[in-house]
Amino acid sequence: MPEIRAEGVSKIFSRKPGQVARLIFTGASAEDIRAAGATPAVLDATFDVQPGEIFVIMGLSGSGKSTLLRMLNGLCTPTSGRVHVSGEEITSLGAKKLRNLRQRAVSMVFQNFALFPHRSVVENAAYALEARGVPKAERLAKAREFLGLVGLTDWADRLPGELSGGMRQRVGLARALAAETGILLMDEAFSALDPLIRRDMQDQLLSLQRSLDKTIVFITHDLAEAMRIGDRIAVMREGRIVQIGTPQEILTDPADDYVARFVRDVDRSAVLTAQAIMLPPGEALTLDKETTVSARAPLAELLVPAAQSPVPLAVVGDGGELLGVIPRETLLNALAGCQTGQEREVSLG
Amino acid sequence: MADDWLPRIPVGDAFESGVDWLTENLAPVFDWVEKVLDSGVSALVWLLLAPPTLVTIAAMAGLGWWLRGWRFGLISLVMLVLIDSMGQWEAAMSSLALVLAASLVTGVIAFPLGVLTARNDTFSTIVRPILDFMQTMPAFVYLIPAVMLFSIGVVPGIVATIIFAMPPGVRLTELGIRQVNPEMVEAGDAFGAPPRQVLSRVQIPLAMPSIMAGVNQVIMLALSMVVIAGMVGAGGLGGVVYEGITRLNIASGFEGGLAVVILAIYLDRVTAGLGARSAVARAEKAAQHA
Ligand SMILES: Nc1ncnc2c1ncn2[C@@H]1O[C@H](COP(=O)(O)OP(=O)(O)OP(=O)(O)O)[C@@H](O)[C@H]1O
Ligand SMILES: [Mg+2]
Numbered sequence: 001m002p003e004i005r006a007e008g009v010s011k012i013f014s015r016k017p018g019q020v021a022r023l024i025f026t027g028a029s030a031e032d033i034r035a036a037g038a039t040p041a042v043l044d045a046t047f048d049v050q051p052g053e054i055f056v057i058m059g060l061s062g063s064g065k066s067t068l069l070r071m072l073n074g075l076c077t078p079t080s081g082r083v084h085v086s087g088e089e090i091t092s093l094g095a096k097k098l099r100n101l102r103q104r105a106v107s108m109v110f111q112n113f114a115l116f117p118h119r120s121v122v123e124n125a126a127y128a129l130e131a132r133g134v135p136k137a138e139r140l141a142k143a144r145e146f147l148g149l150v151g152l153t154d155w156a157d158r159l160p161g162e163l164s165g166g167m168r169q170r171v172g173l174a175r176a177l178a179a180e181t182g183i184l185l186m187d188e189a190f191s192a193l194d195p196l197i198r199r200d201m202q203d204q205l206l207s208l209q210r211s212l213d214k215t216i217v218f219i220t221h222d223l224a225e226a227m228r229i230g231d232r233i234a235v236m237r238e239g240r241i242v243q244i245g246t247p248q249e250i251l252t253d254p255a256d257d258y259v260a261r262f263v264r265d266v267d268r269s270a271v272l273t274a275q276a277i278m279l280p281p282g283e284a285l286t287l288d289k290e291t292t293v294s295a296r297a298p299l300a301e302l303l304v305p306a307a308q309s310p311v312p313l314a315v316v317g318d319g320g321e322l323l324g325v326i327p328r329e330t331l332l333n334a335l336a337g338c339q340t341g342q343e344r345e346v347s348l349g
Numbered sequence: 350m351a352d353d354w355l356p357r358i359p360v361g362d363a364f365e366s367g368v369d370w371l372t373e374n375l376a377p378v379f380d381w382v383e384k385v386l387d388s389g390v391s392a393l394v395w396l397l398l399a400p401p402t403l404v405t406i407a408a409m410a411g412l413g414w415w416l417r418g419w420r421f422g423l424i425s426l427v428m429l430v431l432i433d434s435m436g437q438w439e440a441a442m443s444s445l446a447l448v449l450a451a452s453l454v455t456g457v458i459a460f461p462l463g464v465l466t467a468r469n470d471t472f473s474t475i476v477r478p479i480l481d482f483m484q485t486m487p488a489f490v491y492l493i494p495a496v497m498l499f500s501i502g503v504v505p506g507i508v509a510t511i512i513f514a515m516p517p518g519v520r521l522t523e524l525g526i527r528q529v530n531p532e533m534v535e536a537g538d539a540f541g542a543p544p545r546q547v548l549s550r551v552q553i554p555l556a557m558p559s560i561m562a563g564v565n566q567v568i569m570l571a572l573s574m575v576v577i578a579g580m581v582g583a584g585g586l587g588g589v590v591y592e593g594i595t596r597l598n599i600a601s602g603f604e605g606g607l608a609v610v611i612l613a614i615y616l617d618r619v620t621a622g623l624g625a626r627s628a629v630a631r632a633e634k635a636a637q638h639a
Contacts, residue, residue, distance in 0.1 A: 075538060102541030114536040117636070118554050118628035130550075131542035161636025179540065 001087065002048035003183060003215040004055075004072060009045045009081035011067050014038035030239065041067040043239040044081070051182070054209065054216045056226040058262075059236030065219045068236070069187050072217060073106040074098045086182060103132040107176040111188035113168045115160040121171050122147060122156040128179035139178075146178040147171070150204065166197035173205070177212070186218045190225065202229050223262055227251070227271045235259050248276045268335055269300035277334040278315040278324030290314035295323050299335060306331050368494045383504045386450065390503050393446035402433055405442070413615065416622030428611045437589065437608040444575050444585030445612060447503060451510040451571045456564065459515050463522020463563070464548070473523065484516040488577055496581050506578025506587075513574045517566035525559025526552050554628055561624030568616050576609055586612070 012033055019038060033040040042064040049055040057065050070076035071083055074090050083090050086105045090098065107128055115124045122143050123130075129139035147156050150170040160168055169189060176184055190198045206229060209216065220226050226233045227247040234244045235255075243255035251271055254260040275295040291309040293302055295317050305313055312327040371379075397405060406429040414422025432441050466473040491512050495505035529552050537547035553560070579587015586605045593602020624630060 073539060075535065099541040099543060102539060104541075108536075108539040110532060110536060110539075112532055114530075114532040116533060116536075116551060116555075117632045127536075127542075128540040131537070131540040131546065159632045159635045161632055162638075175540075185539075 002084075003051045003053075003086060004049040004217065005084040006045050006047050006068075006072070007082045007084075009042060009068070009071055009078045009083060010040070011042040011064070011071060011076060012038050012040050012079045040239045042071070042078075045241050047234055047241065047244055049215055049217060051215050052213045053231045054218060054229055056218045056220060056230030056233045057236060058220055058223060058226040058230075058233055060221060063236040064239040065221075065236055066187055069185050069217060069219055072183075072185060073102055073108065103128070103179070105181050106183045106185060107179040107181045109169070109172045109176045109184065109186040109189040111191055113160070113165075113172045113192075115168055115171055115175075117160055119159075120156070121152065121158050121160060121163070124160060124171055125156075125174040125178055127175055143174070143178050146174040149177065149208070150174045164197075165193050166201065169193060169201060170204075173201075173208075177208070182215055184214045184216045186216060188219050188221070191220065191222070198225070205229060223266055227266060235262065247271050248273065252276065264337075268337060269303070270298050272299045272334055273297060274299070274302060274313070274315045274326060275323065277330055278326050279312075279330060281314075281322055281324055290325075292316045292320075293326075294318075299331065302326065302331055364494075368497055372497055379498050382508075383499045386454075386504045386507050387502070390446050390450045390507065393450055394443050397442040397446055398439065402438055406430060406433065409615070413619060413622075416619055416626070421618055421622075425615055428615065432608045432611055435604045435608065437586065437604055440584070440586045440589050440605065441608045441612060444572070444587065444609070447507060447510070447575045447578070447583060447585060448568060448571045448612075448616070451507045451514065451575070452564075452568045454507070455511050455514045455518055455567050455571065458511070459518030459563070459567065460522055460560070462515075463519045463560075464526065464553075466519060466523040467526035467552075468548075476519065480516040480519055483512055488513050488574055492578070492581050501582040503578075503583045505581050506575065506583030509578060509581075510571050510574040514567045514570040517570065518563045521559050521563030521566065522556070525556030525563070528559065529555045557627035557629050558624055561620065561627060565617060565620040565624065568620055569613060572609065572613055572616060 014037070016037075019036065030040045030043055045068055047055075057068060059065050067076055071078050072085060074083075074093065078091055081091075085101065088097075088101060090101060093101065116127070119127075122140055125147050126134075126139040126143035129142060134142075144153070144156055147153055150173055152167060152170055152174065155163060155167065155171075160171060163171065169192075172189070176186075190201045193201060202225065205216075218226075218229060227250075230247055232244060232246055233250050234241045235250065235258075236242070237258050243250060243259050245253070248271065250259060251263050251266060251268060254263055273295065274293050274297050277299070278295075290311055290313065291305045292314045293305055293316070295315050302313060306326070306328050312325040313331075314322055315324045315326060317323050400408075406426065409429055410422050410426035413425035432438055462476065466476050488509065491509035492505060495508045499505045499508065526548075533551055533555060534547055537551045542550075575583065575585060576587040576590060579585060579589070579591045582588075586609050589605030590602055590609070592598065593600075593605055
């Protein structure tokens with residue numbers, strides 16, 4: 001069962017009450033809604049997020065990412081549609097049950113950190129536990145444990161104002177992790193950080209994720225970031241989800257021009273893996289002469305072997321079994337963003 | 350003068366009969382309020398005047414030192430000794446007692462009102478014009494009905510002071526809470542904290558600088574009003590100044606006025622010092638040094 005499921009979720013902001021219901025009821029289009037003076041922030045979003053998955057929502061500023069995310073923990077109520085979180089239909093929950101759900105199932109990391117300036121780092125990290133009434137000694141101990149996990153043990157008794165941006169966001173992360181919820185919502189959590197620090201934070205998130213196994217919904221407007229950390233990516237445009245797919249699918253098979261323009265500048269050699277571009281093995285190949293590469297190796301790692309090997313590279317799985325081959329031509333085409341393995345296969349067949 | 354064709358609307362008469370009605374029907378309530386305020390002020394006056402004058406002066410200067418440093422402590426010491434040597438100490442302490450009592454009551458009413466107005470737009474829209482009214486109506490006007498509702502003495506002065514000093518207390522509390530970064534409140538909500546807890550542990554602490562500015566304003570307005578209240582028998586420095594004016598006694602009028610100024614400076618700096626001790630103010634300072 002998916003950990004999060006959104007079914008036809010829409011959010012329309014309007015200053016005139018009653019107008020929204022009418023717009024939805026009459027099935028107005030985005031243009032009609034805008035013409036009526038309302039803002040269609042999210043329109044008909046449907047997706048599932050599986051347990052343990054990092055699901056990235058990507059789109060330009062104003063495309064409705066934050067609004068969509070805020071509907072996943074009820075900070076914002078959908079105009080229509082349904083949201084299921086951890087098996088509960090949250091759109092019908094009362095205020096108390098909703099709070100309860102936020103305390104035990106969903107925590108959040110904010111773009112501008114949203115740390116409380118008047119509380120020490122450890123008190124900030126303990127906030128989620130405080131909100132659910134955990135006794136002081138216990139919550140501070142747990143907060144220290146999670147500060148250790150993000151490498152901030154020595155800073156526990158400082159104030160947030162004394163920390164650098166990257167450190168502050170690690171406090172924000174520790175605060176969310178200390179809640180020990182299954183779901184983590186991250187709204188442009190790394191966007192306010194310098195590129196180098198952002199990269200560190202991405203690495204740290206990925207390595208934490210390997211041991212913590214959370215269900216993460218991560219918002220970004222940076223495609224490179226989306227590709228780096230996302231298991232799957234949803235691309236949003238003007239309130240609508242225009243494509244959902246793995247980074248490779250988005251890259252190799254963009255749903256429309258909008259997505260295609262987005263992915264044009266991505267470093268393909270870092271995102272695409274051998275598996276994504278390999279051709280079927282064809283006639284019996286023996287694995288003695290070929291250079292073998294892992295199916296999960298990014299293309300960047302294939303360049304040297306391909307240059308040195310006179311014959312196509314052999315792609316092998318984790319067990320060493322042969323999965324496919326990559327001739328130099330295929331590799332070059334993939335890097336240039338031309339045809340890929342699957343497409344060629346189709347066009348040949 | 351109103352135009353002839355315009356009927357004279359007796360707003361003032363209506364107000365007067367309202368006050369009359371209150372005097373006749375709610376007398377027990379006003380008596381009770383009077384008793385409470387009267388004994389509260391008496392207790393404060395006793396507290397300020399019972400110890401030897403120099404001990405009280407030392408204590409007040411010590412408070413100034415603790416809150417703002419030795420320089421201000423020293424200045425307070427000199428200024429307070431000056432009040433005593435002008436022979437105004439008793440009057441000053443009874444004024445101070447009035448200011449403290451009125452400010453305390455004002456705070457107790459203004460703070461919850463400010464919180465409510467910050468959290469409820471409708472309530473805020475209703476309260477705002479009332480506050481405007483209270484603040485812009487010339488302060489003397491409160492004194493007349495106050496004297497009718499309570500007997501002459503300190504109580505009408507306190508009541509008029511409370512009405513006069515209330516608006517900035519409510520406003521600055523409301524403003525402070527509304528100005529708290531919405532992300533902070535959202536963070537509280539996002540972790541499932543109940544609204545009351547978000548209010549008490551996030552919004553109010555973060556609004557503290559503004560709330561303390563409100564406290565400062567309330568106390569300063571109370572002091573200015575207490576002087577006016579001297580005219581209706583509230584005594585203290587107001588009485589001294591009033592007497593100086595009516596008897597054309599420039600010397601004692603000036604001494605009373607100077608003592609008011611000294612009290613004002615002292616109270617202003619001390620409340621500002623209190624504001625600087627709030628958690629947020631300390632955090633801001635720490636951030637600057639980082
Ligand atoms: N509370 C609100 N009231 C009215 N309109 C809103 C509200 N919140 C968001 N909107 C509008 O909804 C649209 C989507 O906003 P949203 O914040 O979800 O976009 P976003 O993709 O997160 O953008 P950004 O990258 O700038 O954070 C915008 O046009 C915004 O102006
Ligand atoms: Mg946003």
